[in-house]
Amino acid sequence: MNSEITGKIIVVGDNIDTDQIYPGCYLALTDPKEIGSHCLSGVDVNIAANFPQGGIVVAGRNFGCGSSREHAPIALLNMGAKAVIADSFARIFFRNAVNLGLVPVICKGISKKVKEGQTLTLDFVKGVVTVQETGESYPCEALGEQAMKILAAGGIKPLMRARFAKEKAEQKAE
Template sequence: MGEIRKGAVKMETRMTGKIIVVGNNIDTDQIYPGCYLAISDPKEIGTHCLSGVDEKIAENFPEGGIVVAGKNFGCGSSREHAPIALLNMGARAVIADSFARIFFRNSINLGLVLVTCPGISQKVKDGQTLTLDIEKGLITVEETKESYPCDKLGDQAMKILEAGGIKPLMRKRFGK
């Protein structure tokens, strides 16, 4: 599939962005519908992100935005196209009440920041601005200054994300 993301970006442990909020049980076919699987250009893949939820999401996604979801985000198939689409749509992170296990692992391995924050989807609204502090495990709604604790990522996940994904980490580790 070639390059996975728009360009290697140093991982930020504190990020602020406008949000879009999607519901519960958003599966990988809604994140990146199967009818687009033949596309190999990452930029074009990003234009179809979340089109199974709303065809206009990618087109209207705020620059540097964050996706907020309900429970079980990324359920369904284990296709890596879903996190690749989110990265290439421009999502800086995905914050959800909970994630499907395989999607979570695939996303971290591809360099997409995922943070679990139970109940967050009911506490925020589309278009608000959130600040995510990964190291502190804290999400702040900029408009209201309300803060919510979130799960911290483990050391290995942080190492993978800081390297830009599992492949760059392995290349660095093995000198290739």
């Protein structure tokens, strides 16, 4: 997995909860494209339609608070987000994002230092975010080794499938 993600950003505020990320009235949907089309509609109904594919969501404090629903990171991925950079995350959202293959990075104060539409490059191994328009860089918290393994595999399910397939192949070889 490439350790850098570059994309245009949208900026949202503090305490964006999972119901704002993916409102409960859409929980019965199963089509990934349709799920993505409703992402962040609790903040602004136009966000998903205007989101830059491969983009990055920048948020304030406590992003992903509220319920533990996995639909929030699923919706972000299906909207086209490659990463979320926030001042802080709700713990369960952070874990769900990693497990589903969405890169979550803590970068304290970032939401006040960047502007909507800028392009950021996130190096999540080095723990640095660089604003392409200005060249300014900001330190972030590096992701742990296990989170990196999960993200490199595309999520916890692909990681476990690969692990089980390897173990099965080794057992057959014995």
